[in-house]
Amino acid sequence: MSAPFRIRENGVDLFVRLTPKSSVDRLEGVETSADGRRHVKARVRAVPENGAANQALEKLVAKALGVPVSAVSVFAGGTARLKTLRIVGDPEALARSVEVLCDQSSA
Numbered sequence: 001m002s003a004p005f006r007i008r009e010n011g012v013d014l015f016v017r018l019t020p021k022s023s024v025d026r027l028e029g030v031e032t033s034a035d036g037r038r039h040v041k042a043r044v045r046a047v048p049e050n051g052a053a054n055q056a057l058e059k060l061v062a063k064a065l066g067v068p069v070s071a072v073s074v075f076a077g078g079t080a081r082l083k084t085l086r087i088v089g090d091p092e093a094l095a096r097s098v099e100v101l102c103d104q105s106s107a
Contacts, residue, residue, distance in 0.1 A: 004030050004038040005098050011088040012095055013075060014061065015039040018083055020046055020053035025060050030102050039082060040102060054078060061085055065097045 006013045015037065022043035032038050046056035054074045062069040067089055077083035087094055 002036070002038050003099070004040050004102060005095065007091045007095055008086075009091070011071070011086060011091055012098060014085040014087060014098060016042050016057065016061075016083045016085055018053060018057055018081055019043045020048040020056075025056060027060065027064055027101065033082075048079075051078070054083070057083070058085070061087070064101055065094065067094075 004015045006015075017031065017033075017039045019042070022045055025044050026042070028041040028043060030038050031041050042057055042060060044053050044056035044060060046052040058072045058074065059069055062072045065072075065087065067087065071088045073086050075084045075086035087098075
């Protein structure tokens with residue numbers, strides 16, 4: 001099974017399924033889609049207007065990984081439910097942090 005992220009030269013790409021207009025901001029573990037791709041499930045209270053939900057997602061992931069908000073950006077899927085977040089930093093350290101995060105949010 002594939003991981004919900006891909007290691008890059010200067011960081012990682014994290015695959016996320018975002019649900020806006022939720023009652024809480026949180027990461028809810030990893031799920032596998034019908035095509036076999038894995039992604040982190042995320043919920044944010046923000047509405048999907050003017051990029052508010054994307055900004056809330058960036059803040060949520062940055063806080064969870066302990067990186068600056070400026071290191072996290074929506075790279076692909078800006079208007080879609082399935083998104084790719086680019087997280088800039090040490091690839092190995094970020095990969096370990098994402099794996100721990102996925103294990104904690106799945107428990």
